[in-house]
Amino acid sequence: MAISRDDIDGFISLERGEVDRRIFSDDEIFELEMEQIFGRAWLFLCHESQIPDPGDFFQSVMGRDNVLVVRQHDGGVRAMLNTCPHRGNAVCRAEEGNARSFLCTYHGWSFGIDGTLKGVPGFKNFYGGELDKSEHGLPPVAQVTSYKGFVFGTHDPTAPPLEEYLGTTGRLGLDLLACRGDMEVVPGIQKFVLDCNWKFAVDNLFDWYHPQLTHASAFVPSVRRAMSGRVAAPSADAPLIDMSGVEQQDGSELELATAAISNTAFDNVVVIGEYGHAIGGPTAASRGNEELPPGWRAAAGVADVLGPAGKDVAGHPNIFPTSWITTTMQLSLRIPRTRSITEIWWFSFVPRELPPEFRKLVVRIQNHVFGPAGLLEQEDGENWNQSTLQTRGLASRRTKHHLLMGLGRGKVIKEHGLARIETLTNEHAQLWTYHAWAQWMKGLDWAELRAATTPPDVL
């Protein structure tokens, strides 16, 4: 039972703010995602600082393909599929490291760090010298490009160039991290496995509605103290969320001492862009002086890069489909493994120029906010897992998901090349992501896809 374009259009309603639950649990949907989204989109592979020297490699994932990203002798970066063209064996089984060659341990074909086939045991004896080595290198990833050190790749040779794909929204998303200094990745990529559909993990990155509830236990004094005041230092005049009628299981009213996200006022700005990129969350003004490193927006040249509209954006960007840039200077990849298993990878960045003591503090925050033992992230997986489980029941599926917060009230301001919505806490960015997801899934060509994901006037 093939999935038609009509089916897909029926899954998402921009007008009613509804999402059909079956998109989170049907195997056919997942297979189509592998093909239409992860087989075509530009995907984040790693950061150039992870592989500074020739032969340095980092193993990454694109859909179900394993990819070796390798620094070349000429300083460039290439990415090849980690599979031998002879019988398919992986030619590298380490997560990262340095290699001068990639040796296939099955029959010994060996490849240069650029993927070219260099040695073939018995080339003369057995192949009679007739094998055309130039045709049997490691298969290259169709396109690989860096944007300010962030390496992306796509399986689709017809995909638009990376900068065009990112567009103003995607580039702003990456600039919001890249502009904070001369970035390098802190050694150690946290990787763990969540039993949820990947779209719950993406939806959540825009979700400034859940922290005060999901993470309520983290907004306590001893956590604040332990994190050196970086998390949830409440200000007396922080606005309070209306909690009327909200009760705990024992019937007691649930009181939140303060807006969870410390000084955050509710002023939000949402940026939406072609191909499904989006940024959602507070304005820089409402975040106040909490950003890392403090005052980075004031540094020379930053305002120019971010632009007049971008410079007030302080929320969470997602480079469609799965790359989240956090305000803790981290990039979190949500890697779909099956329809109900998602792998999370955390890349943590620090500006090289940061003084050691401040660098230490940044790493301390990065170690303790997110990740599987993070004081915030512990609870997230529990919700996403349960949400995934409840998409499978026949009756449960009759109830759609509802993205009604601010629905229809988001006037899209198109200025300075960006499409933004100024509003309060909302679900616009999530809805935009689901809308774009549907367009991708329909198998449109690149021009059609761009047209179908051009921001509307109201959301």
Next chain:
Amino acid sequence: MAISRDDIDGFISLERGEVDRRIFSDDEIFELEMEQIFGRAWLFLCHESQIPDPGDFFQSVMGRDNVLVVRQHDGGVRAMLNTCPHRGNAVCRAEEGNARSFLCTYHGWSFGIDGTLKGVPGFKNFYGGELDKSEHGLPPVAQVTSYKGFVFGTHDPTAPPLEEYLGTTGRLGLDLLACRGDMEVVPGIQKFVLDCNWKFAVDNLFDWYHPQLTHASAFVPSVRRAMSGRVAAPSADAPLIDMSGVEQQDGSELELATAAISNTAFDNVVVIGEYGHAIGGPTAASRGNEELPPGWRAAAGVADVLGPAGKDVAGHPNIFPTSWITTTMQLSLRIPRTRSITEIWWFSFVPRELPPEFRKLVVRIQNHVFGPAGLLEQEDGENWNQSTLQTRGLASRRTKHHLLMGLGRGKVIKEHGLARIETLTNEHAQLWTYHAWAQWMKGLDWAELRAATTPPDVL
């Protein structure tokens, strides 16, 4: 490859007593069962005595939907899907307990024990007060009704009322338990997982042919002694089963000292009813004075409830599809999880009025006969697992299952509103269940289904 009505008719032959093995192991069959049977039938959820006070809840299962059964302030019982209409998260993760509210731990929507949406964080700030709370409660189960304390639910709003669905056969099945006293559930539902198709577990509940063999090891003096004579006290004149030619692996003849089921003569009575309900097993007369509590059939009013035909029925009822009522005053649910995984739940009942010492004995019996450590049930899973495994082979599938015992010799007596067969040990009730299964699977409407499951004159 969709499954047609013809395919389904081909799976079961009432005339030849044959069942096709693929119904136990094809994924498509299982999916269709979820839809046509578990998406429409009335399913047992729990007993009212488990949730005596307002806010008491028990979490149950309907197909793949998780369901909260909750005692209401007005004394009624409701059942809701355990899924938040916002993003689908479960609103309760305990198996049982007491709640004043159900708080969704994702964003804090909170629901009354009747499922109504009561509190929404930021209702004023973020939703601008515009969310229509009355439309976003926990999704109710389409229909919920109790019969003498047994709570049932169906996902199908067009299903006939519970009493009509049960019909005389289903009601008699429940009455056979309900009439024994003022029933309450003993705390502690035994739950465990079997690696077999659920239909093997249902087939077996009518199976009075297997105990003497499968459970041969339990019919020994020390077990009898330990169980205080309640199990398998043989009487000298108990009839013997013809064992000629039956040999053990080592070639020795297998001798059964006695009819396994203690005083049981082979006089059986089978009741079959619309929608697939059935009761199979010994007559009350042949069970003699072994029933729990002794003499319950003689109590005032019981004969009236059971009726002239029902009062001699002492076998095992199944409320189609998966609720078995045992002679040990237990109800065993067979919950399909996958085509080859079934979860078993044991609910154990005692009459409130039972003297403490006798109550103790009943619980001792309930603890030691069935359940995963039960002296009888240990061996069952082994058989069902192997039976399930042997439905997958290409050649094994060419051999049908054969339900030939008494086949074609069962004259159906339609009297007093019941359709019964008086016979010896037999396979009528199983065959009836498979026949009804096929009718359900064909997706008939309710009237057609009733017609198709009207007992014939001979079975």
Next chain:
Amino acid sequence: MAISRDDIDGFISLERGEVDRRIFSDDEIFELEMEQIFGRAWLFLCHESQIPDPGDFFQSVMGRDNVLVVRQHDGGVRAMLNTCPHRGNAVCRAEEGNARSFLCTYHGWSFGIDGTLKGVPGFKNFYGGELDKSEHGLPPVAQVTSYKGFVFGTHDPTAPPLEEYLGTTGRLGLDLLACRGDMEVVPGIQKFVLDCNWKFAVDNLFDWYHPQLTHASAFVPSVRRAMSGRVAAPSADAPLIDMSGVEQQDGSELELATAAISNTAFDNVVVIGEYGHAIGGPTAASRGNEELPPGWRAAAGVADVLGPAGKDVAGHPNIFPTSWITTTMQLSLRIPRTRSITEIWWFSFVPRELPPEFRKLVVRIQNHVFGPAGLLEQEDGENWNQSTLQTRGLASRRTKHHLLMGLGRGKVIKEHGLARIETLTNEHAQLWTYHAWAQWMKGLDWAELRAATTPPDVL
């Protein structure tokens, strides 16, 4: 999406030496293999020496069917499906042993060692003596035949007789083991589970290209010493493989001290036959005096049996689809369990007439070369697993497997009833196997299949 004959033809190219990766990882392919190959081919079940006495049984596997191979009272061998015709339960749960009867532990039907139904509890009481026992024995395997003690079975009653199925190639394959003496199986079948597609394990058995690389670590002096010189005793004039350009991960050249397979010259002979049987590897001359037991080819009558072409064949036969005969006098079955799980069974043979000390040495070699702890086989699974994993990626699948060694240069010499290619190390036998695989998968009838697998003039 059913798989058409055209699809299948597109998977394998004899001309280009290409194999499509999807045949290793699509569920539909696996299902079709179960039907078209394992539902029709003659499959090795066990060796007669394993079951010398009446009632001795060995449990084997045919596709997804479990099969009991049993020595009969008249000395014959029968094979029955291990499933009771009543409700399908297995009637034997041991891997091997001796039985006088097979007792079904569900209801006690008991069967003779020839599979006939002998005892039915309650045959008189419950069945009224009406059950036709002759119709309800254990289902026999459609055809069972031994060739020189090797017992084979097929599910297809229309399959050609075993000898015809084997043809000259298959018979030579078995003769190469059977001619070495009066063979018996050493007690203890090593069984283990590999996470790879079964075809990687079959492809590899012909693969004389991988040992020097994959098993490089085993060709060291202390291993040689420990194995009493039987493995990889290098001779000074053993030819060397051209390793130019082959580098290790650290960039160092990989030097192989010698041709891995000890005295092996590169002279190879490949035999290909109808239905997909093949033999690939060194000539007897190039193996020199290494074979077990030494000098067996010179024994009386051997040359006659092997024939003028066969007597110089010393490589690895595969009886299509999954029975590999090794030069260590072992037979290795590759049993497909799922598309990515293969079970390996090692049967080890010794000639009964071998002196005890030499028998000990043979067993020592058999214990330490192959099997999960074997000094050679440890590394194989790693490669096959990775090769299997890399067939799933969308982009990786665009790269075919390449079997180019000797491609198009293999002149097929048809003499003495055999089709052979005299050549060096090559991939002819693998390619032949994949070609035959495709013909089987197309569902040809037996005559068509034979025609489609008739050796060509050049490979």
Next chain:
Amino acid sequence: MVRQFEVERFYTREAALLDDRRFEEWLELFSEDTNYFMPIRRTRLAKELDREFTRRGEMAFFDDDKALMRARVDKLRTGRAWAEDPPSRTRRIVTNVDVVDVVDAGTELTVRSNFLLYRTRLDSEEDTWIGSRIDTLRPGGEPGVFRISARTILLEQTVLLARNLSNFF
């Protein structure tokens, strides 16, 4: 310290008796008035954790007196306990032995221990149970000899992830 050694050795040998299927000898380690109890565990809210386990007199997985334990062993020995032929194979890892209490002037010890019980059946079935036991041990006449006069077995699972409990803990 000597007591610790003796109690540990006692448990090691008890485990070996079970793994070796010497059930009758194992049975002798229990006093005649023993109680062998494995309650049902339920996932409950933190506020209701006092009702996590069922109590004696309610439903349980095991709630045996010596007669019932003996009946289980006899059943296994009938030659007709088909679920145990071919026999399942078990291996017990017993650790974290702690004498938490000494009562009545040393006539009874309360001992906690943790265990991992691994069971395989037929070709490839595996079950693992991990949990904790609280025993009452009565020192016998000789050093290192104890009688188990009560055993409570706490599993970590609520829905039992196994087909049956045809073995002892």
Next chain:
Amino acid sequence: MVRQFEVERFYTREAALLDDRRFEEWLELFSEDTNYFMPIRRTRLAKELDREFTRRGEMAFFDDDKALMRARVDKLRTGRAWAEDPPSRTRRIVTNVDVVDVVDAGTELTVRSNFLLYRTRLDSEEDTWIGSRIDTLRPGGEPGVFRISARTILLEQTVLLARNLSNFF
């Protein structure tokens, strides 16, 4: 030998405190200047095994001082740590305890131990972590009393096969 007995008993009781969810008492076993560290492990070539684990100052799964450990416990006690209500259930198997070093005239012991930590959640979720710990123990005033002044936890997994690490090791 007495030291071995005392150290083993210390670990047995430490494990019991955690399994019993007596987190505050467990916290007291750590010195104020403690460091609680679980590095990230990476699959690397044999020649680069010295870079298998991340180091202090790099990313880690745990790199806590006492204040952070206390914050974790406080968080669990807020009644709002939803991931732990219903609480997960844990059982610790602690073995292979080895006092590998005695430093500074016995004021500090270096102790290795292996563990298996089994966690179940809700109906049927299971996690198992197996690994090794290297502790620095400071003997207290009384026999058998220690303070943990450093703990390094080494897991065998690189990609963590669990949803979170909301428990202690």
Next chain:
Amino acid sequence: MVRQFEVERFYTREAALLDDRRFEEWLELFSEDTNYFMPIRRTRLAKELDREFTRRGEMAFFDDDKALMRARVDKLRTGRAWAEDPPSRTRRIVTNVDVVDVVDAGTELTVRSNFLLYRTRLDSEEDTWIGSRIDTLRPGGEPGVFRISARTILLEQTVLLARNLSNFF
């Protein structure tokens, strides 16, 4: 009791040598005439349990003399044992150590122990073997020093549920 302590410590340190990949030192714990044996187990009817395990001289998973054990270690050290590069990671849980017999006036001990061996490879491959060992230990000159002159390893599995046995038990 001292012997128990010494034997346990011996096993703890043996396990650490293997987990630390110090194979050559581990090899030294075995006598020159040692036999290292892991038979094949087969699911058989209760009445044929005496033929459950294969015997020496029949097929086995391991049936090594010291030369073969050394060959295995050498193989691992060639730098070409690709299955072990990146190296697998192992952790051993050794428990239930029981000196079941003392022979020849204490020159040989027969010791049973149970083990859980956990292995991970690459990103997410996990294997667990659980079983029992029966060793013959020869006390060396000094206290706590033993040589293993025979080891029999009994696994609970019949079909081995792992891709290979490229490690030691």
